[in-house]
Amino acid sequence: MTLSRARKRKIVDGMALVFAGAATLFGLVWLFWILWTTLQQGIGALSPTLFTQMTPPPGSQGGLLNAFYGSAVMILLAVAIGAPIGLAAGTYLAEHGRYTRLGTVVGFLNDVLLSAPSIVIGLFVYEMVVVSMGHFSGFAGALALAMILLPVIVRTSDEALRLVPDQMREAAFALGIPRWKVTLQILYKAALSAILTGILLGVARIAGETAPLLFTALSNQFWTSSLNEPLANLPVVIFQYAMSPYDEWHELAWAGALMLTLFVLGLNIAVRLIVRRGKR
Amino acid sequence: MTAYIPIEMTRGRSVGADRAFSLFTTGAAWFVLLLLGATALSMAWGGRLAFQTFGLEFITSSEWDAVQGKFGALVPIYGTLVTSAIALLIAFPISIGIALFLTEIAPRWSRGPIGIAVELLAAIPSIIYGMWGLFVFAPFMGAHVEPWLTDHLGAWPILGTLFDGPPIGIGMLTAGIVLGIMIIPFIAAVARDVFAEVPAPLKEAAVALGSTRWEVLTKVTLPYTRSAIIGAIFLGLGRALGETMAVTFVLGNAHDLSLSLLMPSNSIAAAIANEFTEADSQLYRSSLIALAFLLFVVTFIVLSLAKLLLLRLKRVHGRTL
Numbered sequence: 001m002t003l004s005r006a007r008k009r010k011i012v013d014g015m016a017l018v019f020a021g022a023a024t025l026f027g028l029v030w031l032f033w034i035l036w037t038t039l040q041q042g043i044g045a046l047s048p049t050l051f052t053q054m055t056p057p058p059g060s061q062g063g064l065l066n067a068f069y070g071s072a073v074m075i076l077l078a079v080a081i082g083a084p085i086g087l088a089a090g091t092y093l094a095e096h097g098r099y100t101r102l103g104t105v106v107g108f109l110n111d112v113l114l115s116a117p118s119i120v121i122g123l124f125v126y127e128m129v130v131v132s133m134g135h136f137s138g139f140a141g142a143l144a145l146a147m148i149l150l151p152v153i154v155r156t157s158d159e160a161l162r163l164v165p166d167q168m169r170e171a172a173f174a175l176g177i178p179r180w181k182v183t184l185q186i187l188y189k190a191a192l193s194a195i196l197t198g199i200l201l202g203v204a205r206i207a208g209e210t211a212p213l214l215f216t217a218l219s220n221q222f223w224t225s226s227l228n229e230p231l232a233n234l235p236v237v238i239f240q241y242a243m244s245p246y247d248e249w250h251e252l253a254w255a256g257a258l259m260l261t262l263f264v265l266g267l268n269i270a271v272r273l274i275v276r277r278g279k280r
Numbered sequence: 281m282t283a284y285i286p287i288e289m290t291r292g293r294s295v296g297a298d299r300a301f302s303l304f305t306t307g308a309a310w311f312v313l314l315l316l317g318a319t320a321l322s323m324a325w326g327g328r329l330a331f332q333t334f335g336l337e338f339i340t341s342s343e344w345d346a347v348q349g350k351f352g353a354l355v356p357i358y359g360t361l362v363t364s365a366i367a368l369l370i371a372f373p374i375s376i377g378i379a380l381f382l383t384e385i386a387p388r389w390s391r392g393p394i395g396i397a398v399e400l401l402a403a404i405p406s407i408i409y410g411m412w413g414l415f416v417f418a419p420f421m422g423a424h425v426e427p428w429l430t431d432h433l434g435a436w437p438i439l440g441t442l443f444d445g446p447p448i449g450i451g452m453l454t455a456g457i458v459l460g461i462m463i464i465p466f467i468a469a470v471a472r473d474v475f476a477e478v479p480a481p482l483k484e485a486a487v488a489l490g491s492t493r494w495e496v497l498t499k500v501t502l503p504y505t506r507s508a509i510i511g512a513i514f515l516g517l518g519r520a521l522g523e524t525m526a527v528t529f530v531l532g533n534a535h536d537l538s539l540s541l542l543m544p545s546n547s548i549a550a551a552i553a554n555e556f557t558e559a560d561s562q563l564y565r566s567s568l569i570a571l572a573f574l575l576f577v578v579t580f581i582v583l584s585l586a587k588l589l590l591l592r593l594k595r596v597h598g599r600t601l
Contacts, residue, residue: 013495021381022377023375024394027465034412092305106310111587115515116579127326150312208405208407209405210407211406211549265400268399
């Protein structure tokens with residue numbers, strides 16, 4: 001039996017549509033599989049001691065307090081370093097350098113930096129900071145995270161400022177307000193929620209970064225509040241514990257993985273909700 | 281264009297403050313460039329000992345022996361390329377399917393949530409992919425998928441050698457699949473956005489001539505968006521090449537060259553992550569940094585190409601993607 005041409009085309013079309021639906025399902029299956037695994041393994045391992053005790057030696061119970069603390073400190077320090085520089089560079093791209101060659105080149109290379117392998121950035125900070133200081137430190141870890149955060153902030157603040165209508169700039173200039181004041185007091189205010197959104201997305205990005213911390217902050221089994229020493233942090237602790245042969249460590253790694261996933265996905269979803277509400 | 285009056289035209293007391301602020305933002309922009317350049321230079325400088333010692337053999341030799349001080353990086357380079365290729369083979373058709381589904385098929389109310397769910401795949405930290413890969417997915421592959429592959433494809437000529445090996449779950453195939461899942465959201469997001477940019481009259485004209493939706497996709501949408509789609513593939517490739525943690529967990533850190541995709545292997549990023557803190561000699565460390573240099577240069581080229589291709593559609597059609 002030979003199929004008519006029209007029938008054949010219809011069948012091909014039907015198959016393509018089924019494939020498209022199946023592809024979407026395929027993509028979503030992984031998301032739910034990974035989330036399900038993390039929830040299932042993580043919830044069983046949750047306990048109050050997670051937040052009150054330090055990371056244990058092999059074979060004994062403990063918590064992740066020092067890792068939570070170290071991660072929080074490094075993320076905050078990375079934001080404190082990366083956000084102002086990123087915002088300034090983003091301001092250049094959107095305002096002072098919008099039609100300049102430097103602006104075009106920086107905008108282009110910033111996007112490349114955005115996807116650059118984070119392990120190379122870790123090695124770079126190792127070469128620059130760890131080697132010259134002579135030892136691993138939380139400070140070096142924060143610098144590595146700041147370097148990963150930077151292109152995110154540049155990109156989002158550039159886009160945020162470009163969304164501010166030109167009429168607003170013109171109106172401000174017409175009133176005789178100097179340019180730096182226009183930028184600081186009018187444009188930043190108008191773009192504030194978009195800039196903050198970018199910072200939150202950046203935090204979500206660096207919270208789970210492991211590779212750049214391996215050779216910078218390293219990790220630390222004990223509590224330290226000094227940024228001049230190796231600093232425990234959640235991703236590296238998860239990595240070390242998951243790769244270890246000890247069951248207690250596996251459990252802690254899963255508990256940490258659950259907290260990390262909830263934090264990162266929670267931030268992402270929150271940001272999207274804020275953006276959507278802003279659009280209405 | 282009145283908004284972009286040159287700095288010299290602003291008068292009064294604020295000229296100094298204006299100039300200072302402008303210098304500050306320009307300096308920050310230069311700083312971004314400086315960081316990128318310094319990274320490349322510092323990797324080249326750190327790796328010079330390895331390049332000087334081994335020359336071209338650094339990338340053609342597969343002998344990686346820390347005890348004898350011989351470092352040939354063929355195995356990690358090969359592993360990086362093979363796993364990235366597998367990842368693209370999986371991610372490309374799936375991403376196009378997702379983009380087609382989200383722009384043409386899915387009911388309008390469901391497009392937002394499904395789109396966000398796909399984007400969340402990109403938000404999951406790679407270490408979570410790694411743990412899931414090691415404890416859940418690799419055993420699953422070893423128990424169900426790999427024995428089947430060996431049984432059904434292992435005896436084929438040529439293709440068979442790819443699937444002939446012990447079903448241990450850890451290896452290049454598993455790593456490639458995990459990488460594929462990780463880059464789906466990047467390719468799918470770009471594809472969805474550019475599909476939505478195709479002017480409706482073009483598609484309507486094709487439909488009016490009697491095209492099916494599949495024909496609209498292959499004969500109108502894909503040709504129209506070709507450069508951006510290739511750009512998206514390069515973007516995914518750039519991500520896959522440099523991905524570290526997920527691969528480190530499921531690749532097995534082996535330094536033997538093998539054709540079988542079921543065998544453990546190594547990748548550039550995984551080798552650095554696994555071995556750098558243990559590297560005890562100058563030459564060993566230098567070799568790993570030289571690897572990082574190669575990785576940085578290659579991803580830089582791939583990502584630049586991606587960006588150029590994505591810009592092309594924007595320039596032709598004058599829209600922001």
